[in-house]
Amino acid sequence: MRRADSPRLVAYAGLAAVGLVAGLAAGRVELVALAAPFALAAALGASLAREPRIAGRLTLDRERALEGEDVQATLELRGTGDAARIDVVLPLPDELVAKGGGNPVAIPAGTDRVELRLGCARWGAFRVGPALVRAHDALAFHTWEADVGVMQPLRVYPSVETMRALLEPLETQVYVGNQVARTRGDGIEFADIREWTPGDRLRRVNWRASARRGDLWVNEQHPERNTDIVLFLDTFTDVSLGHRGTLDLTVRAAASLAHRYLQRKDRVGVVSFGGFLSWLLPASGTKQLYRIVDSLLQMGIVLSFAAKNIDILPPRTLPPRALVLALTPLLDSRSTAALVALRARGFDLVVVEISPLPFVEPKRDELADLSYRLWSLSRDAQRAQYERAGIPIVPWTEGEALDAVLEEVRAYRRHARPARA
Amino acid sequence: MLAWSCLLAPDFTPVTLFLGGVGGLLLGLVLVRGLDDLLGSALLLVSACYVVGLFVGRHPLDEAAPLVGAALLLCSELATWSLEERRPVTTSRALRLARARAIGLLVLAGLVAAALVLATATTSLGGGLAWAVLGAAAAVAVVAVTARLATSR
Numbered sequence: 334m335r336r337a338d339s340p341r342l343v344a345y346a347g348l349a350a351v352g353l354v355a356g357l358a359a360g361r362v363e364l365v366a367l368a369a370p371f372a373l374a375a376a377l378g379a380s381l382a383r384e385p386r387i388a389g390r391l392t393l394d395r396e397r398a399l400e401g402e403d404v405q406a407t408l409e410l411r412g413t414g415d416a417a418r419i420d421v422v423l424p425l426p427d428e429l430v431a432k433g434g435g436n437p438v439a440i441p442a443g444t445d446r447v448e449l450r451l452g453c454a455r456w457g458a459f460r461v462g463p464a465l466v467r468a469h470d471a472l473a474f475h476t477w478e479a480d481v482g483v484m485q486p487l488r489v490y491p492s493v494e495t496m497r498a499l500l501e502p503l504e505t506q507v508y509v510g511n512q513v514a515r516t517r518g519d520g521i522e523f524a525d526i527r528e529w530t531p532g533d534r535l536r537r538v539n540w541r542a543s544a545r546r547g548d549l550w551v552n553e554q555h556p557e558r559n560t561d562i563v564l565f566l567d568t569f570t571d572v573s574l575g576h577r578g579t580l581d582l583t584v585r586a587a588a589s590l591a592h593r594y595l596q597r598k599d600r601v602g603v604v605s606f607g608g609f610l611s612w613l614l615p616a617s618g619t620k621q622l623y624r625i626v627d628s629l630l631q632m633g634i635v636l637s638f639a640a641k642n643i644d645i646l647p648p649r650t651l652p653p654r655a656l657v658l659a660l661t662p663l664l665d666s667r668s669t670a671a672l673v674a675l676r677a678r679g680f681d682l683v684v685v686e687i688s689p690l691p692f693v694e695p696k697r698d699e700l701a702d703l704s705y706r707l708w709s710l711s712r713d714a715q716r717a718q719y720e721r722a723g724i725p726i727v728p729w730t731e732g733e734a735l736d737a738v739l740e741e742v743r744a745y746r747r748h749a750r751p752a753r754a
Numbered sequence: 755m756l757a758w759s760c761l762l763a764p765d766f767t768p769v770t771l772f773l774g775g776v777g778g779l780l781l782g783l784v785l786v787r788g789l790d791d792l793l794g795s796a797l798l799l800v801s802a803c804y805v806v807g808l809f810v811g812r813h814p815l816d817e818a819a820p821l822v823g824a825a826l827l828l829c830s831e832l833a834t835w836s837l838e839e840r841r842p843v844t845t846s847r848a849l850r851l852a853r854a855r856a857i858g859l860l861v862l863a864g865l866v867a868a869a870l871v872l873a874t875a876t877t878s879l880g881g882g883l884a885w886a887v888l889g890a891a892a893a894v895a896v897v898a899v900t901a902r903l904a905t906s907r
């Protein structure tokens with residue numbers, strides 16, 4: 334343990350020495366009497382310097398939590414009997430809040446357990462601990478500090494928005510899923526009837542139509558297939574105000590979308606296109622959801638001025654016939670160019686514009702106003718680029734339901750279908 | 755204490771007040787700015803104010819010296835405690851009471867030690883000041899040994 338002595342201990346010893354020497358020199362007993370309490374305090378302080386052997390273990394009741402939930406941190410201590418008072422503090426990131434105000438807390442000698450309720454205020458991957466303990470003697474002449482416990486990982490997942498309906502990709506994949514395919518085959522949804530051909534099963538014969546037409550006719554169905562969704566996240570730059578910002582909204586939207594699409598057995602992949610490129614190949618299932626959310630938690634802005642285009646992505650990250658859902662704040666033209674290139678390659682693409690406007694406070698002077706207007710114009714130009722390429726783009730602002738935004742795209746796609754080259 | 759020093763030497767009140775004032779100012783700085791390193795200097799200056807009164811006043815023996823010493827120690831302990839309490843640490847009432855008890859005991863022991871010194875010096879044992887210093891050292895040593903024994907149990 335690291336020991337620190339109170340500066341007043343030295344002051345007391347000095348005063349005692351000065352008083353005793355001055356008393357001897359001047360022959361005044363009052364000076365000795367004046368110094369005696371300080372001499373006693375210094376002697377007592379020296380005698381109290383006994384190092385406590387505090388050790389312990391830090392545990393969290395779980396490693397994963399949802400935003401807004403509480404996590405219990407427990408610090409089990411040993412060897413606290415040697416100190417008169419022990420201050421315990423658990424260093425926490427800003428996103429975790431100690432509820433009940435018990436951090437830091439002073440505990441009396443002999444306490445062997447400290448419990449702390451941590452409120453998960455915001456998503457992220459955090460490290461909790463080690464706890465810092467500071468032991469004091471009865472008069473706080475000496476303190477001993479030590480780290481107790483080892484670092485505990487805690488992943489706080491963003492809360493998932495409730496979404497009633499999702500965007501349907503234009504084309505389905507070959508695996509079984511919940512999406513009714515446009516093609517015909519074995520399924521539940523009735524598609525059409527056609528004349529019987531050798532090899533058709535008997536149970537597919539439509540007897541009523543056959544009786545009316547005097548020939549055998551069979552039913553055709555739309556098969557239920559899965560779809561591939563690629564969440565394309567623009568992480569070139571971020572506009573934020575405190576903890577809120579475009580990256581925060583991007584992560585929240587991506588987590589909600591991934592959760593809902595995976596729930597209906599679709600395959601979901603993630604591409605983080607920014608200064609640091611990362612991707613997750615499309616897959617389905619709960620494991621994929623954890624993989625995606627874990628990768629979202631690690632996401633950050635890495636400033637880079639390197640020119641990047643879509644060719645640097647591995648081919649399997651963007652499977653054919655996948656719906657690419659891009660989440661972009663329209664702040665970097667490189668992502669616009671990449672997305673327009675994707676559309677040119679025939680990908681089914683929808684862009685959700687994460688509006689940075691709520692996080693920008695324009696200053697009230699002429700120059701700031703001019704630069705704000707120029708910035709708005711450059712964003713409009715990027716938006717126009719998407720519109721010219723026939724890419725549906727919808728703005729999404731903080732507080733607005735993502736469901737409502739996607740409904741707008743759904744309505745658009747009912748009337749405007751992308752042309753295939 | 756300042757008033758007592760002024761009473762000891764009425765002719766040197768400005769000097770006493772100056773020293774005491776500077777000491778008080780330093781103590782104020784310690785409390786307001788949390789500069790606990792200045793605590794020793796503040797105590798020294800306030801003691802100096804008393805010492806001036808003691809020497810200039812030409813009193814053969816000031817019986818209030820143990821009280822002055824204990825009061826200075828109490829002032830210092832309370833100032834330190836006050837600084838510690840400013841830390842945002844959740845403290846229980848029992849811990850506060852324990853600290854108050856410890857400070858009270860320390861000051862009381864200091865007062866007893868100082869009174870013992872004064873009593874020893876005034877008793878005609880044929881020694882005088884040397885005996886007083888020896889007595890004080892013995893008193894301190896006894897208390898220290900007791901404390902050491904008490905904590906090592």
